[in-house]
Amino acid sequence: MDTVDLVRMLIHDARSELSADPRISAEIDAELAACQRRLDEPLRVALAGTLKSGKSTLLNALVGEEIAPTDATECTRVVTWFSRSATPRVDLTHDGGQHTALPVNRAAGRLRLDLGPVSADRVERLEVGWPSSLLDQYTLIDTPGTSSNSYDVSARTLKFLTPDEGSCPADAIVYLMRSLHSTDVTLLRSLHEHAGTGRGALGIIGVLSRADETDGGRTASLDAARQLSTQLRTDRQLAGLHRDFLPVSGLLALRGQTLRQREFVTLFQLAALPPDVLEAALVSPGRLMATDLAIATPDREQLVATFGMVGIRIAISLICSGASDAPALATELVRHSGLDQLRETLSTRFGSRNRQLKAHSALRTLRSILLRHRSPRTVRVFRSVDRLLADNHCFTELRLLAGLAALPVPEPTRIALDHVLGGRGTSAATRLGLPPDASPTHTRAIALRAIRYWHDQLGEPLLDQPTARTYQAAIRSCEAIIAS
Numbered sequence: 001m002d003t004v005d006l007v008r009m010l011i012h013d014a015r016s017e018l019s020a021d022p023r024i025s026a027e028i029d030a031e032l033a034a035c036q037r038r039l040d041e042p043l044r045v046a047l048a049g050t051l052k053s054g055k056s057t058l059l060n061a062l063v064g065e066e067i068a069p070t071d072a073t074e075c076t077r078v079v080t081w082f083s084r085s086a087t088p089r090v091d092l093t094h095d096g097g098q099h100t101a102l103p104v105n106r107a108a109g110r111l112r113l114d115l116g117p118v119s120a121d122r123v124e125r126l127e128v129g130w131p132s133s134l135l136d137q138y139t140l141i142d143t144p145g146t147s148s149n150s151y152d153v154s155a156r157t158l159k160f161l162t163p164d165e166g167s168c169p170a171d172a173i174v175y176l177m178r179s180l181h182s183t184d185v186t187l188l189r190s191l192h193e194h195a196g197t198g199r200g201a202l203g204i205i206g207v208l209s210r211a212d213e214t215d216g217g218r219t220a221s222l223d224a225a226r227q228l229s230t231q232l233r234t235d236r237q238l239a240g241l242h243r244d245f246l247p248v249s250g251l252l253a254l255r256g257q258t259l260r261q262r263e264f265v266t267l268f269q270l271a272a273l274p275p276d277v278l279e280a281a282l283v284s285p286g287r288l289m290a291t292d293l294a295i296a297t298p299d300r301e302q303l304v305a306t307f308g309m310v311g312i313r314i315a316i317s318l319i320c321s322g323a324s325d326a327p328a329l330a331t332e333l334v335r336h337s338g339l340d341q342l343r344e345t346l347s348t349r350f351g352s353r354n355r356q357l358k359a360h361s362a363l364r365t366l367r368s369i370l371l372r373h374r375s376p377r378t379v380r381v382f383r384s385v386d387r388l389l390a391d392n393h394c395f396t397e398l399r400l401l402a403g404l405a406a407l408p409v410p411e412p413t414r415i416a417l418d419h420v421l422g423g424r425g426t427s428a429a430t431r432l433g434l435p436p437d438a439s440p441t442h443t444r445a446i447a448l449r450a451i452r453y454w455h456d457q458l459g460e461p462l463l464d465q466p467t468a469r470t471y472q473a474a475i476r477s478c479e480a481i482i483a484s
C-alpha cells in the first residue's frame, strides 16, 4: 500500500469514527470529504511575491493563454484558483457561501473577469476552470501579492500563504521577485517558518521575475538577469531561504506563445529600419508613435500594449539574429524567456513528488481537523496520523529538502544531499548520480559507498542537530535503495 492509500484510509477511518458522533456537523464531514478529494486533484502551486512582480503574467505564460487578469480591476485583488475543467467556467463564492457562476467573457484573446457588484472583501473564493494540459498537472493559485500601500490586499495574501489557523491550502509555491527587497526576505522567511511548523507549503521555487527588465532592456538580452540571479543565489540575506533561483520573463514567454502574424510583421518592419532611426524611435512609446514611419499607428499601439518597449527591443534583436518568420520568433521568445527551465524545475521539484506532497498536505489538514474536534473515538486515528507523519521516510525527505537551504554545510555537500534525498528526482540513479541504465550490482555498490560516506560525515565533531538528522536520513534513503 503506498503513502497516498494509507492517507486515504486514515481519512476514511476518521470519517466513519466521526460520523457516529452526533455532535459532529455536516460541515466537518464536508471538510474531511474535501481533504479526501484533494488526493485525487492535481498538485496545488501558488504564485507569490509582491504586487506587480509579474505573477499573473507568469501564470498566463505557464498556461499559454491569457486567463489571469493583469489590469487593475477588483479581480486582481483576490486569491484566484485556476483548475482543470472540460469547458471554461468561472465560479464565485461570496458572502458566507453563496455561489454565483460568472459569465466567461473573452476579448482580444483575454479572459475578462468581472466580479460584478461583489467587492473583493466579500469574495471567499474565485475559481476559473479551464481546459489546459498544464492545469491537468497543477492547480495554479494566483495571489494578489503584498504591497506596502494596500493593506487589505496584503492581508488577504498573507492569510492564504501563512494563515494563523490551519495550514496553507497550496502544496508548493513559486516565489517571484524583481530584485532583492527587504519585504521579499521577510515574506520568504515567514513562508519557511510556516513550512517548518508543518503548516506551510513544503516546496518553494524562487524566480527572478520580469527578467527582461533587469538592466532596463539595454542589452536586449537576459544575460544581466542571469548574472543577478547567480549573485542572489549566494546573497547572505537570502541564505537558507531557497534552493532554486531562476531568471524568467513571463512577458516574453507569453508573447511567444500568443504571437500573431500581424505583430510579427510590425516588428519585422521596425527591425528593417536604419539603426539610427530605430534607436531614436525606441526611446519611449511617445517617440515610437510620433516618428514618421510607414507602419500603421494602431499596429504600433498594439505592439506597445502587448510587448512593452523592452519586449519590442528584445523581439527586434531576435529578428536581427535570424528569427525570420513568426514561428521562429515565437520559439526564440519562449527559449529566451527562461520558461522551459521553470517548467523543468517545477517538474523535478514538484512533479515527481506530486503524490507525496499531496499526501503530506492532506495528512496535515486531517490532523488539524482532528485537533479541532477532539473525541475519544478519534484518538486511535490521531495517533496513526502522527506516526505516519513522523515515521514515513518520504515525508521526512520532503521536510528535510524544504530545510536544506538553511543547513550550515558546504555547497557541494548540500548538492549531494539534495540528490540523495530525492530533490532532483526519486529514481535510484538520480539519487546516486548514476546513469539511468546503471546495473543493479553497480547501483548497490555505490549505495553502500554512499552509506559509508554519510556515516563518516556523522562522525564530524560539533555537528549540529539538523545536519546530523539530514545525514541520518541520507543513510536511510541509501538503505532503501539497497532494500529495493
Ligand SMILES: Nc1nc2c(ncn2[C@@H]2O[C@H](COP(=O)(O)OP(=O)(O)O)[C@@H](O)[C@H]2O)c(=O)[nH]1
Residues within 6 Å of the ligand: 049, 050, 051, 052, 053, 054, 055, 056, 057, 058, 069, 070, 071, 144, 145, 209, 210, 211, 212, 213, 248, 249, 250, 251, 252, 308, 310, 311
Ligand atoms: N517587461 C516585463 N513586464 C512584465 C513582465 N511580467 C509582467 N510584466 C508587467 O508588469 C505589470 C504587472 O504584471 P502582473 O503580472 O499583473 O503582476 P502581479 O501583480 O504580480 O500579478 C504588467 O504591466 C505586466 O505587463 C515581464 O516578464 N517583463
Ligand SMILES: [Mg+2]
Residues within 6 Å of the ligand: 055, 056, 057, 069, 070, 076, 142, 143, 144
Ligand atoms: Mg496579479
